[in-house]
Amino acid sequence: MTDNHRFETRTIHDGYEDKSHHNSLAAPIYQTSTFTFETAEAGERRFAGEDPGYIYSRLGNPTVRMLEERIASLENAEAGLAFGSGMAAVSAVLLNLVKSGDHILCSEGVYGCTFGLLKMLEGKFSIDHDLLPLDSVEQIRSAIRPTTTVIYIETPINPTLKLIDLEMIVSVAKEYGIQVVVDNTFSTPYLQRPLEFGCDIVLHSATKYIGGHGDVVAGLVAGSKDAMTSIAKSTQKDIGGILSPFDAWLLLRGLKTLPLRMDRHCANARSIVENLSSHPRVKKVMYPGTETSPSYAIAKKQMKYPGGLISFELDGGKQEAQEFMNKLKMIKIAVSLGDAETLIQHPSTMTHAVVPEGERRRMGISDSLIRLSIGLEAWEDIWEDVLQALE
Ligand code: PYR
The missing domain is CATH 3.90.1150.10 (Aspartate Aminotransferase, domain 1)
Structure with missing residues (x-):
């Protein structure tokens, strides 16, 4: 990682080291489902986490990992994760953060399928939500319940392009220990970096500006190492909405411009x-x-x-x-x-x-x-x- 470079340079270089890949200028596509072990004991060590090598592409793939490192760098995050769609990213994050009985406070305006997911969480798992303008500290305070665990926002909101004040949201959320999750799809990290305002997790439908060419469906998430490890080991691994190596490669290419x-x-x-x-x-x-x-x-x-x-x-x-x-x-x-x-x-x-x-x-x-x-x-x-x- 070249963390002292400017944003434009990091979109091109971060997450990829040509010297580790036969000096190939373009990132290789590791189009493989699984990774072989030298011995049975080596396999045991990998599963035990004693050897950091790859096991199986649902659990990690080198091309996908390059993309995860690049988005982490661009969002100024410790770590990143890639998913097979924006909605796979949204659902992996929310299902990781909430449990039955919890309450989500949401911007009054979200993508239609995110709205659908909130309704599903309510109907199947008793995870309640409120959709509110979130435009004043008083309004947010009065909507917070003892069970509120997440504030979920889009900014700009799809499709009304209203903005939510990230600094204001974080100031209230921190008082109550509530996680702030931001869908940054419409801005991209080039225009807005929510983690720099103190938000906890940022996610994207990378299908949009990050891919940029209308030829890939993908999702990306970035946040702290602990948060990303928790998602990787639970909702990403066990629900399995992962990104393919080829699609990761398309996104690595798209990000350069x-x-x-x-x-x-x-x-x-x-x-x-x-x-x-x-x-x-x-x-x-x-x-x-x-x-x-x-x-x-x-x-x-x-x-x-x-x-x-x-x-x-x-x-x-x-x-x-x-x-x-x-x-x-x-x-x-x-x-x-x-x-x-x-x-x-x-x-x-x-x-x-x-x-x-x-x-x-x-x-x-x-x-x-x-x-x-x-x-x-x-x-x-x-x-x-x-x-x-x-x-
Ligand atoms: C949109 O057009 O808003 C989608 O996310 C598909």
Whole structure:
């Protein structure tokens, strides 16, 4: 590890040492399910933890380990873990931290499948939750119960792009000994590093900006060595939602250009927001980088740039939103985000369709809300496509 290097350098070098791999510039893909032991006694020693070598790829794989070390470095964490999807990461973390009877305090607004997981934990295991704005110390204090073990937040929140003040959350959570878990998917460690604000665990759908090319589904987690060891030995090992070596390799490759891509995503988003905000058919633009956004001050405090996603409301309802989307020529209609291609989706019928209507309204997801993941194309081409579809 080269921990004295700058972020951009660490995205390229950390976690990989060419000299240990026949001087191969690109990281090798250890495409193997299992690892052989010289003798039966050597196998016994590995299982006993007396010899740190690999055993079986569900328990650890060299290519996956390189990625885990790289994300740990980028999030300024002691250790990292990789999973087969963002939801495998979310479920491994939550199932590791909570038990029946516990209570989770959650941001009022999370990805639809995270909402689904919270409902499953409630229905099957009596793990209760409350979804709240989490925008003041008093509100958080009054929602904390003796059984509250985790505060789980997204910031920016999917898809409303509201921000949660990490410093404020941590200040309350520490008083009560509550773990703070942050889904950092929309920011990436280039824009925001929650552990530096005192949060305990950070996780990602690495499918998005970290992979960056729309060709891999993956999850990443980072935190203290103790927390990662505990997850690795329990919910990761025994539920087994691990990442394949090839997908780890794709992410190692994607990470090398993360800062370059994020700079471009964010610059493009700024240009689109400026134009979109003044269009007469656009009722509201949600972007934490606009000075009128209620999240503007928090964005300044905790993010390098306000990100590459824009949500907005059109005049009209679901029908008008769908008609607008159908008129787009270059922009692709798809869930997911953070790819080179600009993607557009309609949260109330797509990513958040599983959230009951009443809850959706409380989260601020109307039928006219549209989410744009700004890609790496020339911003003028993105805008021209949006503009012709608005006409
Ligand atoms: C999203 O588009 O929000 C997903 O996480 C799939």
